Amino acid sequence: MIKRPLVKPAKLTLLEFLDKRMTLPAENKYYFLNLKKGYEGEVMFNTLTEKLSCDCHILNGLRFKFNNTIFQIDSMISTGQTLFMNEVKNMTGDYYYKDNHFYSINGEERKDPLVQMERASSQLRQLIHSLGFQVKVQPNVVHVNPEFTLYQAPQNAPIIFPTQLHRYVNNLNTISTKLNRNHDLLTERLISLHVEEDPYAQLPTYTYKGMRTGMTCGICDSFEITLHGKNGICRDCGHVETVEAIVLRNVWELKMLFPELKITTNLVFDWCGGAVSRKRISRILGRHCKMFGSGPWAYYVLED
Numbered sequence: 400m401i402k403r404p405l406v407k408p409a410k411l412t413l414l415e416f417l418d419k420r421m422t423l424p425a426e427n428k429y430y431f432l433n434l435k436k437g438y439e440g441e442v443m444f445n446t447l448t449e450k451l452s453c454d455c456h457i458l459n460g461l462r463f464k465f466n467n468t469i470f471q472i473d474s475m476i477s478t479g480q481t482l483f484m485n486e487v488k489n490m491t492g493d494y495y496y497k498d499n500h501f502y503s504i505n506g507e508e509r510k511d512p513l514v515q516m517e518r519a520s521s522q523l524r525q526l527i528h529s530l531g532f533q534v535k536v537q538p539n540v541v542h543v544n545p546e547f548t549l550y551q552a553p554q555n556a557p558i559i560f561p562t563q564l565h566r567y568v569n570n571l572n573t574i575s576t577k578l579n580r581n582h583d584l585l586t587e588r589l590i591s592l593h594v595e596e597d598p599y600a601q602l603p604t605y606t607y608k609g610m611r612t613g614m615t616c617g618i619c620d621s622f623e624i625t626l627h628g629k630n631g632i633c634r635d636c637g638h639v640e641t642v643e644a645i646v647l648r649n650v651w652e653l654k655m656l657f658p659e660l661k662i663t664t665n666l667v668f669d670w671c672g673g674a675v676s677r678k679r680i681s682r683i684l685g686r687h688c689k690m691f692g693s694g695p696w697a698y699y700v701l702e703d
């Protein structure tokens with residue numbers, strides 16, 4: 400049973416917005432692409448684990464602060480026997496181990512996923528122990544991408560390769576031990592200890608003026624939208640969406656990128672690239688937001 404669903408990190412959503420509306424500095428672009436790839440890997444792994452039929456609790460993306468260290472666990476599967484901790488990797492290309500170090504095929508040393516996993520599992524064990532629970536933790540590095548190859552992997556290392564993924568999940572399904580009240584308590588405690596990451600912390604500096612304005616497609620992020628009566632049609636992918644939905648989605652984007660700005664008809668008119676009339680914008684905002692003030696000073700607060 401999924402106790403904590405996989406959610407897209409707000410930081411990734413913000414970076415996607417920024418990436419389409421400005422040129423990200425190289426280091427931020429690299430970070431963004433890595434984050435995106437990592438998340439896609441977690442989505443891939445999640446499609447397998449969400450179908451688990453054994454008695455288990457699935458906990459995705461929990462982040463803890465313990466012993467003055469922040470650590471994140473991509474996926475935990477708590478069963479009656481063992482708590483499986485999965486460090487999910489969506490790596491592509493060829494890698495090898497030599498003298499206990501991890502290298503890409505061109506000989507560059509890389510961050511060793513096994514070391515990362517060891518660190519996180521040690522923290523997790525200590526955390527669980529400090530909460531007063533006795534649970535066996537089994538950590539694994541799980542490689543989900545079929546384009547990943549690893550040479551000279553240390554034998555018996557807790558690595559699940561793409562070719563072993565289905566077997567891994569099938570084996571979990573054979574666990575017949577049931578969860579008890581203690582497992583429920585541990586799950587509740589772990590979820591309650593989650594520390595949300597500040598999504599704005601590692602973003603590049605950006606300003607409203609530096610953004611490309613205009614409405615974008617909800618599917619392909621294209622700015623090429625033609626309005627046709629009630630609908631907007633994407634000229635790149637053909638996606639059709641109501642103008643109302645497009646405006647609201649873009650207002651939500653504006654709100655996330657610039658939480659300090661007051662949402663006014665004029666601001667949204669500009670943000671949408673002047674494609675929708677002020678009158679129509681204020682009607683749409685009026686239907687979905689709380690309005691404060693009046694006349695040219697009116698501003699809107701999006702209702703959740």
Ligand SMILES: [Zn+2]
Nearest residue numbers: 616619633636
């Ligand atoms: Zn599109």
